[in-house]
Amino acid sequence: MSADQCEGKESWPELLGAQGTVAEETIERENSLVDAEIVLEGTIVPADFRRECKRVRVWVDKDGIVTRVPVIG
Helix, strand or coil, X not given: CCHHHCCCCCECHHHCCCEHHHHHHHXXXXXXXXXXXXXXXXXXXXXXXXXXXXXEEEEECCCCEECXXXXXX
């Protein structure tokens, strides 16, 4: 499923540089259809070739600060 077929908010550029836990809570509050997952930069995650409308990875540095714009997928 492509991101343009997902319901609700799909991207949170305003959370770049925010605390990861705050970003996680904000994402789940603004789109109740997704589960936000905090992931430390450098962590190996499965490479999905299909978009999932239920997952948002929140990439953070060692200090817990968001390093990438969180998006559905």
